[in-house]
Amino acid sequence: MNILITGSNGQLGNEMRVASKHYPRHQYFFTDVVEATGVQILDITDRKAVAAFIAKNGIELIVNCAAYTNVDKAEEDEATAMKINADALGVLGSQGVKVIHVSTDYVFSGDEHIPCRESDPVSPRTVYGRTKLQGEKMLLAACPEAVILRTAWLYSSFGNNFVKTMIRLGREKEQLGVVFDQIGTPTYAADLAEAIFTVIESPVWHAGVYHFTNEGVCSWYDFTKAIHELAGIRDCRVFPILSEEYQYKTPRPHYSVLDKSKYKKTFGVEIPYWKDSLERCIKLLD
Ligand SMILES: NC(=O)c1ccc[n+]([C@@H]2O[C@H](COP(=O)([O-])OP(=O)(O)OC[C@H]3O[C@@H](n4cnc5c(N)ncnc54)[C@H](OP(=O)(O)O)[C@@H]3O)[C@@H](O)[C@H]2O)c1
Secondary structure, eight states: OEEEEESTTSHHHHHHHHHHTTOTTSEEEEEESSOBTTBEEOOTTOHHHHHHHHHHHTOOEEEEOOOOOOHHHHHHOHHHHHIIIIIHHHHHHTSSSEEEEEEEGGGSOSOOSSOBOTTSOOOOOSHHHHHHHHHHHHHHHHOTTOEEEEEOSEEOSSSOOHHHHHHHHHHHOSEEEEEOSOEEOOEEHHHHHHHHHHHHHOSSOOOEEEEOOOBSOEEHHHHHHHHHHHHTOOSOEEEEEOHHHHOOSSOOOSBOOBOOHHHHHHHTOOOOBHHHHHHHHHHHHO
């Protein structure tokens, strides 16, 4: 199959490039807005360029890893976030090919206390969440056969993320306050890439919305403690603080655990525990 991967310079896009080596029978076209080794330029908001690329390369499946992911900046630049996270999904969905797209726990309010299912009511509290929800709707309107994987707390050995920031701060500072009243599940982008390949390789195409994160739950405080333990950082005291003490620019969900039962049952797979995956990622950073 000829597969177009968008956003290939990002965390997930890079992990797709790594994972694709395990599935050599497909031909891959890695793209992003910025050119890189093995990555061609393709702006997903450019309808003409997308259509031309798909026709020229005989693309049969799009895996959309491109997004506007800066939650704070999105509050000040809703128009750009909407263009990339929502309007572009209308573009990708109307090409007459299969689409796998990635969305977010931010489509939920985060006010619940039990893991969210795909059928639970959505109620985004941020511009980022609203634009991602609108993207889901635009994609499903244009391409009802699309697969959408909602994920959360993504990290990788590629790009900037919470894991790398906490390792850096742990080595620089003697103490660090980290919020303990936001609960979620860290997700290794390498595991999400593998989950995408599970969808691709499935003998039957299972259209629909699915939740995918690693297994287990923790707070950002617990996550940081685990990061420092696994990275061998012992000289930084990590202590728990409340969200109100951190003074976020944009509200963050207090509880954004996703229920992954539908994904596991549909595709017949188990998902790694977050701490085991974190260990695999940190080994790559050494
Ligand atoms: N990161 C998280 O914690 C998290 C949590 C839940 C869900 N998600 C979702 O997971 C997916 C992957 O996230 P990620 O962390 O891998 O994102 P990322 O690292 O920010 O990568 C996104 C990539 O898309 C590129 N891009 C931006 N606008 C584009 C456009 N118009 N056309 C083509 N490419 C464009 C970005 O380029 P520039 O950097 O140059 O803009 C970047 O290389 C996204 O859908 C995101 O919403 C992420």
